Amino acid sequence: MNITSIFRLLSYAFVQRALIVGLLIAISSSFLGIFLVLRKYSMIGDGLAHVSFATVALALVLNQSPLIISIPIVSLASLLILKLSEENRIGGDAAIGLIASTSLAIGVFITSVSNGFSVDLSSYLFGSILIIAQSDVYLSLILTVLIVSLVLVFYQDLFAMTYDLDYAKVSGRKTKRLNQLLSILTAITIVLGIRVVGTMLISSLIIFPTVSALRLSNGFKSTIVWAVIIAIFSVLSGILISVTLDFPTGSSIVLINAILFGVISLTMKLKGGSA
């Protein structure tokens, strides 16, 4: 594989769509990742990915666009997880477990009773750039602009809440509304991300760039900047490797993230940093 053949691949519309959507997912997931990781809500991505599996199965049975079906249902599921975890009787991890396992069961049930799908369901489980349509690119662009804008508008409030929830409440910030906003934005990111990395691996896009960035930075804003850089690099290089070497897209992206995390952690340890 030489440079010429890589440029030839880049001229294909499906590769261009994958790179654009991948870039947008990298930005939105890394913008949200720091708030979820530091608040110990990392696994919400995994739980919502299970829900999105069920919604994709439902959309394929109904012959509808998975994005249109998934976004409202996964958003509602994220609010339900939040509601259950706010009740003292159920912890956040248990709430995620309840919703995730129930959704997976529904997804498997729908798959087994349906007469087969026109699109391979495994494309959504493990990600495939072949399933990204032009309409997905436009929708991803709109939703990413929405996610980034809302995070920037409420940045100070989200940061205050992430560091010290009690102080955020005391200072008059609407923490319940902010939590709901964060949950819905996470749900949207998960749904967007399953096209590229799949439901099984999407949570890693939220977790990996942030935990790698945490080892490189002292400040909150600079951690977000590093997370965005790491996410963009891993997603774009993962897609290109996947296209050129015919590797699965999702696992290529996750493995690059894992390697980056290992290299950064080791480097910082050798330097006597925080890793």
Next chain:
Amino acid sequence: MNKLLEVRNLSVNFGRVKALDDISFHVEANDYLAIVGPNGSGKSSLMKCILGLIESFQGSYVYWDDLQREDIGYLPQRSPNQDKHFPATVYEIIQTGITNKKIDRKAMHKAIVELSRKLGIEELLNQKIGTLSGGQSQRVFLARALIHKPKLLIMDEPTSALDPTFRDEFYQLIKQLHDEEGVAIVLISHDLSSVNQYAKNLLYLDQKVVYFGSVQNVCMSEALMHQIGPQATAALCQVENHEHHIHL
């Protein structure tokens, strides 16, 4: 004197356990009220009710004189986030004290630098919050509580995690703030000897209000003597004597 905050017949139950029973008191503008009591007396629960952190209670509290939630500064007992690797600089933490989204960035920066200079933490502004000592952290959280110029500062045992040498310095700093800028203070503590020498009024709590009034009259309270015994009352009276000594 104008009232800033009034608590009326406030009661809190945690299941079948009564944490607070029919509490009434008020805080005046330019007041320095110390809330004291033994462990488990309900001091922290009372504070959480006033700050809106406990929403389920009977009775009420009223903010007077146009006091808003945003006008209250709050200083916790110790660093609220124990994650030493949390990626936030001192500057970013102080900034969270500003809730006014319309504030000019330059004005905000100037205010943060000036306040941190006053509190002796200017050189720490770019440091990671988790790397600071207990005393340095409390100064940072004090800066966070003061950056929006509160009318009322509520402190929950702010020196319990500090070494004794820094305690006196800390209370002098609060006293200076109270005297020079007229910020009303509510100080929650069980450290009678070192804390209450600065307070004007005292609320002694033991699930119920045992005493609420001026520090100078505390020795005259038979209810307090009966409730806490002669030894503890003597400790409070020493505070009174100290007050006289300071004024003389």
